[in-house]
Amino acid sequence: MRQSLFSVMFLAAFGSLYAATDDSVFEARQRQFLEVVSREPGVSIYSLAAKFAVGRDVNKTVAAFDSALGSFHGYTLMGTYLRFRSILPDSLHRKVREIFRSRGLYRGDTENHWVMHYTGLYLAAQTWPHEDGTQWFNGRSSDENLREAKGWLDHWMTVATTVGQGEFDSPTYMPAFLAPMLVLYDCATDPAMKTKAQMMCDLLLADFAVEHLRGNYGGGHSRDYPADIINPLAAQTTRVSWLYFGEPKRETWEEADFLPRVRSSWESVFAALSSYRMPDIILHMATDRSTPYIQRERKRVRNVMRFGDELNPPAYKYSYVTADYILGSLHGGVLEPFQQHTWDVTFISEKPNNTIFTLHPYYSSHQLGMFFPEELDVLVQDVDRYKLVYTSPDKWNSSSPYEQTFQNKNVVIVLYNVAPGAHHPHIEGFFPKTLDARVVDSTGWIFCRGGNTGIAFYPLKPYEWIEEEKNWRLRSYNLKNGAVVEVASTHTDADYNKFTYRMRSQRVKAEDFERTLTVTYVSLGGDTLTFTYDGRRLLNGKNVDLAKTKFYDGPFMSAEVGTGIIELRHGDRVRILDFQKGKIIE
Amino acid sequence: MIPLRRIYSRGIAVLGSRLYIIIVLLALLADVAVAQREVIYMAVLSSFHLRDKGDNTPTAGLFVSTDRGRTWQHGGWRDYIRNFYSEEGSDGTIWSACGNGVLRSIDSGKTWRITTNWEVTEVLKVKAAETEPSIVFASTAYGIFRSMDKGASWEKKVLGMRRPYSGDVCIDRTNPHHVLAASEEGAYLSKDGGEHWVVAELAVKGVRVVVQDPYNAKRFWLGTEEDGVFCSLDGGQRWEQRSTGLDHRTVYTIAVHPKKQDWLYAGTYGGGVYLSTDGGAHWEKHSLGLTDLHVHAIVVLPSDPRVVLAGTLNKGLFRSTDGGETWQFNSRDDSQVWGLSVRSVEAGR
Numbered sequence: 001m002r003q004s005l006f007s008v009m010f011l012a013a014f015g016s017l018y019a020a021t022d023d024s025v026f027e028a029r030q031r032q033f034l035e036v037v038s039r040e041p042g043v044s045i046y047s048l049a050a051k052f053a054v055g056r057d058v059n060k061t062v063a064a065f066d067s068a069l070g071s072f073h074g075y076t077l078m079g080t081y082l083r084f085r086s087i088l089p090d091s092l093h094r095k096v097r098e099i100f101r102s103r104g105l106y107r108g109d110t111e112n113h114w115v116m117h118y119t120g121l122y123l124a125a126q127t128w129p130h131e132d133g134t135q136w137f138n139g140r141s142s143d144e145n146l147r148e149a150k151g152w153l154d155h156w157m158t159v160a161t162t163v164g165q166g167e168f169d170s171p172t173y174m175p176a177f178l179a180p181m182l183v184l185y186d187c188a189t190d191p192a193m194k195t196k197a198q199m200m201c202d203l204l205l206a207d208f209a210v211e212h213l214r215g216n217y218g219g220g221h222s223r224d225y226p227a228d229i230i231n232p233l234a235a236q237t238t239r240v241s242w243l244y245f246g247e248p249k250r251e252t253w254e255e256a257d258f259l260p261r262v263r264s265s266w267e268s269v270f271a272a273l274s275s276y277r278m279p280d281i282i283l284h285m286a287t288d289r290s291t292p293y294i295q296r297e298r299k300r301v302r303n304v305m306r307f308g309d310e311l312n313p314p315a316y317k318y319s320y321v322t323a324d325y326i327l328g329s330l331h332g333g334v335l336e337p338f339q340q341h342t343w344d345v346t347f348i349s350e351k352p353n354n355t356i357f358t359l360h361p362y363y364s365s366h367q368l369g370m371f372f373p374e375e376l377d378v379l380v381q382d383v384d385r386y387k388l389v390y391t392s393p394d395k396w397n398s399s400s401p402y403e404q405t406f407q408n409k410n411v412v413i414v415l416y417n418v419a420p421g422a423h424h425p426h427i428e429g430f431f432p433k434t435l436d437a438r439v440v441d442s443t444g445w446i447f448c449r450g451g452n453t454g455i456a457f458y459p460l461k462p463y464e465w466i467e468e469e470k471n472w473r474l475r476s477y478n479l480k481n482g483a484v485v486e487v488a489s490t491h492t493d494a495d496y497n498k499f500t501y502r503m504r505s506q507r508v509k510a511e512d513f514e515r516t517l518t519v520t521y522v523s524l525g526g527d528t529l530t531f532t533y534d535g536r537r538l539l540n541g542k543n544v545d546l547a548k549t550k551f552y553d554g555p556f557m558s559a560e561v562g563t564g565i566i567e568l569r570h571g572d573r574v575r576i577l578d579f580q581k582g583k584i585i586e
Numbered sequence: 587m588i589p590l591r592r593i594y595s596r597g598i599a600v601l602g603s604r605l606y607i608i609i610v611l612l613a614l615l616a617d618v619a620v621a622q623r624e625v626i627y628m629a630v631l632s633s634f635h636l637r638d639k640g641d642n643t644p645t646a647g648l649f650v651s652t653d654r655g656r657t658w659q660h661g662g663w664r665d666y667i668r669n670f671y672s673e674e675g676s677d678g679t680i681w682s683a684c685g686n687g688v689l690r691s692i693d694s695g696k697t698w699r700i701t702t703n704w705e706v707t708e709v710l711k712v713k714a715a716e717t718e719p720s721i722v723f724a725s726t727a728y729g730i731f732r733s734m735d736k737g738a739s740w741e742k743k744v745l746g747m748r749r750p751y752s753g754d755v756c757i758d759r760t761n762p763h764h765v766l767a768a769s770e771e772g773a774y775l776s777k778d779g780g781e782h783w784v785v786a787e788l789a790v791k792g793v794r795v796v797v798q799d800p801y802n803a804k805r806f807w808l809g810t811e812e813d814g815v816f817c818s819l820d821g822g823q824r825w826e827q828r829s830t831g832l833d834h835r836t837v838y839t840i841a842v843h844p845k846k847q848d849w850l851y852a853g854t855y856g857g858g859v860y861l862s863t864d865g866g867a868h869w870e871k872h873s874l875g876l877t878d879l880h881v882h883a884i885v886v887l888p889s890d891p892r893v894v895l896a897g898t899l900n901k902g903l904f905r906s907t908d909g910g911e912t913w914q915f916n917s918r919d920d921s922q923v924w925g926l927s928v929r930s931v932e933a934g935r
Contacts, residue, residue, distance in 0.1 A: 104663025104698075107686045109708070118704075137663070138686075139699025152704040305708065305727040306751045306770050373708045373727035373751070374631075375794075376811065377836060377855045378880065378899050378922075382632075 023277050029243050032250065033272040043068050045076040046266035052084045053273055062088060069095055074105050074120020079183035079270055082123065100124045104137050109372070111167045111302060112176040115156060119180035122149035123187050150193065153184075157196055159300075161203065161564045161579040163312060164551070166302030167336075169207065171217040171228050171235030175267040178204045178240065182274040192582055199577045199584060201276050205244055206568050208237060209286035210295050210556050211319050211326060215241045215248035216354070218346045219319040219328025222299065223339035226389060226396035230430055230470065231352045239268040244278050245286040284570040285556040289323035294409060295554035298561055301335050307370050316546045318407045324348055324489040325453040329412050331546055332404035337371040338363065338383060338390055340399035343412055345487050347453035353432035353470055354450055356457065358483055360416050361424040362400035363391050393424040394473075406531035408539055411523045415482035415533040427481050429457070429474030437496075438472065444508075446474075447500045454490035454499040458508050459483050460519070482533075484508045484521050624889045626651040627672040627680070628658065628903060629925035630918055645921060648672050648682055650695065654887055655895050655905050658917055661695040668708075671925030675714035679736065681722065683709040683925075688724050690737045701737030711754045711925075715762035723765060723780065725752035730767055732780045746783035747774055756796035758821070760803045766822045768793040773808055775822045788816065788825045797840045801847045807866070809837030815852055817866050828866030833857055834879075839926075841884040845891045851910060853881030859896055861910055875913035877901050883926035897923025 037050035043064050051061040065088070069077070081088070081096050088096075107117045125146035133139040140148065159165075167173050181204065184197035211219045216232045228235040238253045297319075300312040315335040319328035329343035344357035368379035380391060389395040402418040416427050431438055437449035448455040461478035486503065490496035502524055509520040517533035530538040537544040551559040552566060559566040564579035576585040633645035647669045648662035662669065668685030675681060682689040687702035688709050702709070708727035715721040720736040729750030731740045744750045751770045758764035763779040766786075773786040773793045792811025799805035808816040814829025815837055829835060834857025843849035848865035851872075858873025858881055873879060878901035887893040894906040895916070902918035 102664075104665040104667050104686075106666045106668070107707070109668070109685060114704075133699060134697070139697060148703055155704070303728075306749070309749070373710055373753075375838065375855070375882070375899070376792075 025246070026244070026277070029246070029250075030272040033239070033243060033268065036254065037266050037269050037272070040266070044266070045072045045080055046269040049076075049080045049083070049273060050266075050269050052080070052087070058087065062092070066092055066095065069099060070103070072099075073116060074124065075116045075180045075183055076120075076270075078120050078123040078127070079179075079187065079273075082127065082187045083273060097128060100128070101135050101137060111156075111165060112173045114152065115177055115180050118149040118152045118156075119184050121145055122153060122184070122193075125149060126187075126189060153193070154196075157200060157579060158564065159312075160200070161566065161577075162551070162562045164297075164299035164315070166222065166300055166312065168222045168299040168315065169211065169217065169219065169317070170221050170223050171232065171237045172224050173236075174204065174208060174217070175236045175240055175271075179267040179270040182270045182276050185276045186274050195584070196579070196582055198276060199579060199582070202279065202282065202568070202575070202577055202584070203566060205240075205278055206282050206285060206557060206566075207297075208240065209245070209282050210552075210554055211321065211328065212241055212245060212247075212286045213289065213321065213326050213346065214348050215245075215252060216326070216346045216348070217241075218321065218326025218344075219295075220317055220330035220343055221341040222302070222315070222336045224341050224397060225339065229341050229344075229357075229396050230355065230432070232346050232355055233352065236265060236267065239266075240271065241286070243268060243271050245283060247287065279568075279575055281568050281570050281573050281575050284573075285568065288570065289321065291555075292320065292322040292409075293555045295319040295321055295552075295557070296549050297553070298549045298551050299335075302337070302371060304370050305373060307366060314547070314549075316549045320407070320409045320487075322410075322489055324451065324491075325487055327407065327410055327412060327485070327487050329405040329407045329414075334367055334370070334399045334401050336399050337368055338399050339397045341397055342400075342403055343405050343407070343414060345412075345453070345455055345485065347450045347455075349434065349451040351432075351434035351450075353434050356429070356431055356448060356450075356455055356485075358414055358427055358429040358474070359396070359398045360400040360403050360418055360427050361393050361395050361398050362402065363398075363423055367399065367401070391423070393426070394428070396428075396430060404531075404533055406529060406537040406544070408523070408527050408529050409525065410487045411521065411525075411527070411529060412485050413482065413519050413521060413529055413531045414485070415517060415519065415531060416480070417517055417533045418479040418481070420479060422479075425479055426475050426477045429459075429463075429476075429483070431472040431474060433471055439500075441500070441504060443504050445500075445503055445506070447503065449490065449496055452489055452491045454488045454496050456486045456488075456500070456503040456506070457483055458485070458506075460508070460510055460513060480514055480517060480533075482510075482513075482519065484519065486523055488524070623931040624652070624654065624887065624928065625674060625931075626655055626885060626887070626895065626926065626928045627674065628883075628895075628897065628918075628923060629669040629671045629682070630902075631668060631670060631922040631924040632666075633918065633921040635920065645918065648695075649918070654890060654893050655903075655916065658903075662689065662691070662698055669924070670710045671712065671927070673713070673925075673927035674929035675719040675722075676716050677714075677719040678931075679714065679719060681712040681714060681737075683712040683724060685709070688712050688722075688731075688733075688737060688740070699737075701733070702731070702740055705742070706731050706740055710752070713755050713757050715757045716759040718762045721757070721762045721779070723755045723757060725755040725767060727751055730755060730780055730783075743776075743780035744783070745781065746776075746785075747771075748785075753793075754795045756798055756806065758803065759798060764821060766796045766806060768796050768808070773822065773825070786818075786822055786825060790816070794836070794838050795840055797842065800842050800844065807840045807842070807850065809840050809852060810835070812836050815840065815850075815866055815869075828862075829869070830867060831862075831869035832860055833871070834860075838880075838882045839884050841886050841894075843886055843891055844888040851884045851886065851894065853884045853896060855880050855899075859884065859894075859910055859913075872910040873913070874911065875906075875915075876904055877915065882922070882924055885926045885928045887928060888930040895926055897926050899923075 034050045040047040131142045181200040188194045297317040299315040316331040325347035327345045346355045365376040384390045446457040460482040463476035466473040520530040551561045566577045568575040628649040630646045649658040650661045672682040680691040711725045722733040724731045729744040754768035756766045765776045767774040772788045774783040790813040795809040797807040806818045814835040816825040834854040836855035839853035841851045852860045858876045858879040860869040861872045878898035880899035883897035896904045902921045903916040904913040905916040
């Protein structure tokens with residue numbers, strides 16, 4: 001009885017979810033996603049929300065929601081509560097309210113934490129207005145809390161749309177930004193805030209779309225975890241891409257090879273619940289790979305609180321996106337405390353671990369002290385305690401001050417200048433065992449083939465191979481080090497053989513590298529790249545000034561730094577997100 | 587026959603010993619009478635366990651003791667908000683420096699209000715002026731903030747600071763316009779209540795802690811990152827190093843003995859507790875019984891200076907009842923005790 005009552009109420013409230021509209025394909029995926037998550041074992045706010053949505057075990061779900069209430073975070077709690085409050089008993093209404101009176105909600109110390117915190121606080125203050133400070137965990141009135149939450153959300157949106165996100169392009173954390181914005185869009189009663197949330201959803205998805213390739217989030221990432229870095233389709237964003245872009249195929253994110261690292265983190269359940277509809281233009285941006293393109297972006301380093309003169313130095317991204325692979329890079333140096341992924345080539349493959357990259361496994365208390373306020377002497381142990389691999393010489397994510405890149409289209413030069421005495425004085429290269437070919441040529445080039453992609457990798461210094469479970473690890477002990485990488489689409493054996501044949505004649509000029517740290521390379525396409533570590537990047541003799549990088553610069557997205565006006569474009573269609581005016585112009 | 591002189595001197599001795607006993611008794615009585623209320627505040631930054639298994643009590647946050655550190659009760663917010671430091675102002679207001687901002691309680695910790703907005707975060711210390719408790723300074727990872735109205739409003743005050751990170755602030759108890767701040771670039775000094783700052787003449791970087799001497803208002807102490815202890819005798823203008831015997835030079839905390847001038851305790855990274863009995867000229871390690879030698883906070887109880895508490899970065903709180911000669915584990919195993927403070931309120935106040 002209760003279940004059928006629930007179904008009626010749910011359909012009345014969220015009828016659009018199941019209505020046959022132009023978005024019916026997306027909505028079908030929403031339903032499928034909720035079905036999958038609703039069958040998840042264990043209690044999480046995500047599985048409970050999905051159970052509510054599909055009407056599975058409603059009485060049990062209400063009881064589970066009740067018993068686990070205290071462990072939920074602000075925005076997930078409010079997002080679930082506001083959607084399904086009509087089916088919750090009065091006692092639970094009071095309990096949810098009590099949470100915001102008696103619990104001190106931690107704001108966290110990262111950008112995604114704050115977005116989640118202030119979204120939750122905003123919705124709570126909106127839901128229970130006109131109450132004094134005695135009714136709130138922080139002693140502030142409803143009005144004060146609403147003002148505080150709105151103040152920060154406005155501030156964050158301004159920063160994110162003018163100088164960029166600090167936790168940018170993260171395959172793990174992108175959904176942690178998107179989900180609160182979806183909840184805000186669905187639940188904010190202030191039309192202005194609702195529109196801004198919608199625009200942020202557009203922007204987050206567009207930002208992903210232009211570096212998306214069949215579910216893979218290509219290019220450099222501010223922060224990510226080793227398991228996702230070496231296996232890109234195991235990232236949380238794979239679910240986002242499937243829901244919104246229809247790629248990769250659904251089975252991918254349910255297969256054992258691609259199961260997400262944190263299986264219970266189903267932030268995307270809020271995408272499956274949301275009434276937000278992504279504009280078609282973003283779908284085309286995400287899937288049209290008919291012509292290879294260059295995507296340049298200017299992001300920012302997250303807040304530097306110590307040992308730096310600039311709060312948010314710039315981070316420059318360069319991605320070359322094709323139908324078969326994305327070669328992408330950040331310009332290098334420490335752009336994030338410790339989980340940076342500076343460059344890779346990620347190629348389409350039916351197999352997992354479809355990526356190749358290098359890094360220097362750096363760690364230091366000084367580096368952490370730039371971003372965290374605690375004592376330098378204990379930061380390393382504290383981070384190692386929670387992130388486990390921070391001090392490991394074998395780690396697959398690293399923010400090293402001794403790494404810099406220079407990319408032009410399908411070529412990247414990566415240089416290292418590791419300081420004597422640094423921890424782990426070696427560089428590491430990830431070469432998956434799932435490659436279709438990995439051949440060390442007598443010319444010094446390492447030729448790899450994955451899917452329809454050929455990769456030529458030229459190490460500047462001697463190295464050794466270490467065999468591991470999923471990969472071959474290239475390790476090189478020279479402190480002044482680097483590699484030149486050229487990538488090509490190679491759809492047939494003949495293509496691949498032609499590519500390797502031509503590459504054998506390619507020479508990397510680095511004769512006086514120990515002294516000059518300079519490499520010159522002429523690509524198959526005829527471009528000459530000259531790169532000096534801590535020096536200039538020359539393309540065909542002309543200096544490439546990274547400081548002139550626009551906020552977005554590519555065929556599908558463009559914006560100047562500092563304007564807050566972002567243009568999305570595909571063919572003749574244009575959608576402008578004007579964050580200055582809080583308007584969408586089409 | 588007993589010589590008169592001997593009788594005289596014996597009489598003096600008897601009288602002296604009796605007088606001594608009387609003085610001691612009077613002192614003890616006075617001690618009890620004066621220190622009617624003594625509250626110790628312990629800020630536990632983090633713990634391996636979020637909650638005590640037994641009673642679901644939070645294991646991090648603010649803890650309060652009113653029995654000289656024997657037992658502790660959790661106070662403040664029950665949820666994790668990164669409490670770096672708490673102290674009670676001279677007007678009874680309790681202040682907490684937290685990741686979430688500056689929290690204030692004016693009802694002995696029953697209720698709390700967060701006084702800062704989103705612009706104030708990662709607050710490492712909060713100090714209220716002793717003589718004008720409505721003046722409050724907060725040192726944060728993003729600079730110094732000041733409130734002139736007991737937390738009702740805050741202003742960022744970093745003019746003159748090249749880099750704003752500050753781990754500690756010290757308001758002169760005799761002049762609230764005279765303020766010192768610990769910074770990654772040394773010590774900063776303000777003579778106008780934080781409106782302007784000038785960096786002190788000090789050939790070190792990374793100052794962790796600033797303490798004003800209770801006996802001499804012109805004397806200040808600094809604990810530094812890797813450079814030991816420094817002392818100023820002119821209110822913070824000039825500094826001299828006083829680190830002889832201090833084998834571990836990163837000094838997180840300094841506590842001056844409440845009854846013995848020139849006795850100082852220093853909490854260090856790696857060496858535990860050091861004691862100087864000659865105004866910092868020489869230091870001796872006093873860490874017997876400490877199972878974690880990373881000491882981040884020390885208080886010496888005014889009511890009984892034999893009781894010294896040391897907060898460590900890995901193993902919780904230790905307590906000594908013999909002035910630091912030996913230490914016993916007290917509480918909060920596997921926790922980071924970041925801050926300790928004590929407020930003794932005299933009778934009638």
